[in-house]
Amino acid sequence: MPSKQVKSMLKKGMYYFSGNEASAEGAIAAGCRFYAGYPITPSSELMERMAVRLRELGGVFIQMEDEIASISAVIGASWAGAKAMTATSGPGFSLMQESIGYAAFTETPCVLIDVQRAGPCTGQATRVGSGDIMQAKWGSHGDYQVIALAPWSVQEMYDLTLRAFNLSEQYRVPTLIMADEAVGHLRENMIVKEKMEVWHRKKAAGVAPFGTEDEDGIPPMPSFGEGERLAVTGSTHDPYGFRKTDDPEVHSRLVTRINKKILNHRSEIIETEDYFLDDSEFVLIAYGFTSRTSLYVVKSLRKEGMKIGLLRVKTLWPFPEEAVEKVGRRARKVIVPEMNLGQMAGEVRKFCRCDVIPLHQTDGEVIRPETILGILRRVA
Amino acid sequence: MVRAMEKYIRPGVKSTPFCPGCGHGILMGLILRAIDELKMDMKKMVFVSGIGCAAWIPSPHYDGDTLHTLHGRALAFATGVKLYKPELCVMVVSGDGDLSSIGGNHLIHAARRNIDLKVICANNMIYGMTGGQVASTTPKGARTSTTGEGNPYRPFDLCRLVEAAGATFVARYAVTQPVALIKAIKKSLLHAGFSFIEVLSPCPTQFGRRNQSDQPEDMIRDLMRRCILEEEAKGLTEEEMAEKIITGEFRS
Numbered sequence: 001m002p003s004k005q006v007k008s009m010l011k012k013g014m015y016y017f018s019g020n021e022a023s024a025e026g027a028i029a030a031g032c033r034f035y036a037g038y039p040i041t042p043s044s045e046l047m048e049r050m051a052v053r054l055r056e057l058g059g060v061f062i063q064m065e066d067e068i069a070s071i072s073a074v075i076g077a078s079w080a081g082a083k084a085m086t087a088t089s090g091p092g093f094s095l096m097q098e099s100i101g102y103a104a105f106t107e108t109p110c111v112l113i114d115v116q117r118a119g120p121c122t123g124q125a126t127r128v129g130s131g132d133i134m135q136a137k138w139g140s141h142g143d144y145q146v147i148a149l150a151p152w153s154v155q156e157m158y159d160l161t162l163r164a165f166n167l168s169e170q171y172r173v174p175t176l177i178m179a180d181e182a183v184g185h186l187r188e189n190m191i192v193k194e195k196m197e198v199w200h201r202k203k204a205a206g207v208a209p210f211g212t213e214d215e216d217g218i219p220p221m222p223s224f225g226e227g228e229r230l231a232v233t234g235s236t237h238d239p240y241g242f243r244k245t246d247d248p249e250v251h252s253r254l255v256t257r258i259n260k261k262i263l264n265h266r267s268e269i270i271e272t273e274d275y276f277l278d279d280s281e282f283v284l285i286a287y288g289f290t291s292r293t294s295l296y297v298v299k300s301l302r303k304e305g306m307k308i309g310l311l312r313v314k315t316l317w318p319f320p321e322e323a324v325e326k327v328g329r330r331a332r333k334v335i336v337p338e339m340n341l342g343q344m345a346g347e348v349r350k351f352c353r354c355d356v357i358p359l360h361q362t363d364g365e366v367i368r369p370e371t372i373l374g375i376l377r378r379v380a
Numbered sequence: 381m382v383r384a385m386e387k388y389i390r391p392g393v394k395s396t397p398f399c400p401g402c403g404h405g406i407l408m409g410l411i412l413r414a415i416d417e418l419k420m421d422m423k424k425m426v427f428v429s430g431i432g433c434a435a436w437i438p439s440p441h442y443d444g445d446t447l448h449t450l451h452g453r454a455l456a457f458a459t460g461v462k463l464y465k466p467e468l469c470v471m472v473v474s475g476d477g478d479l480s481s482i483g484g485n486h487l488i489h490a491a492r493r494n495i496d497l498k499v500i501c502a503n504n505m506i507y508g509m510t511g512g513q514v515a516s517t518t519p520k521g522a523r524t525s526t527t528g529e530g531n532p533y534r535p536f537d538l539c540r541l542v543e544a545a546g547a548t549f550v551a552r553y554a555v556t557q558p559v560a561l562i563k564a565i566k567k568s569l570l571h572a573g574f575s576f577i578e579v580l581s582p583c584p585t586q587f588g589r590r591n592q593s594d595q596p597e598d599m600i601r602d603l604m605r606r607c608i609l610e611e612e613a614k615g616l617t618e619e620e621m622a623e624k625i626i627t628g629e630f631r632s
Contacts, residue, residue: 072449072460073459074460075457076460077463080465082460225424225445231446235448
């Protein structure tokens with residue numbers, strides 16, 4: 001198996017980190033030894049920590065001329081054999097979209113941390129938002145899949161970054177951490193365990209690197225310099241990497257496979273957490289920092305005897321439709337609080353038959369418990 | 381291409397994709413000759429290209445690792461490859477539009493870092509693949525599909541641009557100067573640092589037919605007449621110089 005249990009990089013114990021620092025440590029733990037980035041608030045501390053840590057470990061750090069160059073260098077390094085990453089925020093995330101599509105189409109493992117701020121455009125650079133959720137799925141042109149995870153704590157900035165690398169290596173897919181400013185700048189304790197699971201991309205010599213008959217749909221990925229004479233291209237290509245830009249069958253087969261290899265593994269990829277869902281008439285569905293507020297509200301209302309629960313979405317993409325559908329079958333009303341104008345609420349509506357009430361907030365502030373309480377008192 | 385160079389061509393590749401009269405095929409062969417003369421190990425070479433006609437020179441034809449990237453981004457991808465695996469020889473072959481227009485920012489920054497990349501810029505002075513639009517290298521006054529009245533702006537002098545940005549090996553030759561060009565490519569392969577060779581390559585299909593001539597031999601003859609060395613330029617009047625293109629190694 002290409003996954004194994006290894007000793008953690010940091011000594012086992014408790015650490016007091018910011019979310020951005022924890023994410024950098026999670027990357028280092030996963031084996032990330034290449035970072036290319038461009039400064040942008042509120043993600044810059046992540047890059048600064050990577051600059052220090054990679055120097056200590058003999059990895060490669062480079063500050064590029066812009067975000068397009070950053071993600072492109074990351075993809076180049078990945079083909080040279082690196083576990084590679086970059087981090088950014090809204091405007092930089094927009095610039096990176098074409099290369100994310102390239103990574104998806106060439107099946108290049110790489111990790112991108114988006115510490116979301118209040119958009120659109122330059123927006124409020126130092127303020128929080130969750131406006132990039134749909135862009136994470138649909139930002140580049142054409143049909144492709146990414147995996148996107150949403151951490152709610154400093155602990156998860158570490159754990160999910162580590163997991164993002166594992167998923168990225170396992171499925172040969174760009175994997176995104178959709179953090180937000182509040183989680184990125186939050187400081188709290190987190191725990192590093194003695195051991196952790198680490199994945200490495202599957203390798204095989206003399207095998208087609210862009211096509212497979214295997215059921216899992218994931219071909220092995222050799223690196224440059226290994227004598228495999230790789231032909232990597234963002235044009236439609238056959239299993240050996242030859243451009244086939246006018247063959248309908250090759251195009252359809254490739255696009256279908258890169259989508260299916262993710263969607264067929266939904267059950268292994270998707271993680272959600274249930275809180276008091278068994279008897280809940282009202283359910284909050286939330287992700288990122290907002291799920292902390294949501295849990296606080298749920299716990300307070302439970303004390304008052306209200307039958308309310310929380311579905312916390314840890315994997316944004318692929319979307320946890322089964323879990324949401326299950327909630328929708330039993331709940332009377334579902335409330336989706338998020339720091340945008342209802343990006344995930346729309347997705348929830350697709351799979352919930354019950355009443356779905358979005359709670360929008362785009363003022364650059366985190367959603368406060370009173371706000372969620374207010375809407376609950378109105379609808380309950 | 382002669383049989384001797386066939387060993388460097390990826391099995392399964394048949395003909396070149398270039399138009400009749402295009403200079404890129406000549407360049408494709410000259411790069412391989414330089415590699416052959418230095419006995420470079422193709423297994424340790426990575427060829428990175430962007431988008432456009434010139435990006436097809438190495439991809440998928442060369443039998444090393446090829447990375448055919450996005451439009452303009454070849455140098456950024458190549459930077460990642462080279463930094464992570466410095467033992468590989470990383471060559472970037474792309475066009476003038478790709479490297480100096482959409483990718484202009486990456487070009488000056490890669491030169492500034494003096495990172496060990498061997499850049500070969502096939503300059504046909506026009507966007508060939510997309511139908512002959514004006515480029516950042518199109519001569520002033522030249523007609524293209526987007527400048528029917530003649531290009532109102534002056535072009536980049538790519539060699540001076542990258543030299544000012546920090547490139548440590550800079551040369552310009554046309555495909556009509558094959559011996560000098562092979563020599564320059566060899567020097568670039570042995571050079572530690574950012575090297576940049578601008579290679580003038582005729583595009584009869586898009587540039588020629590709108591300007592001087594769509595006859596390949598006319599365009600080749602024209603390049604032979606216009607490309608002179610720095611020393612040859614010394615005695616010429618301003619009028620004589622106007623149509624000349626100075627070639628040579630400007631920094632080595």
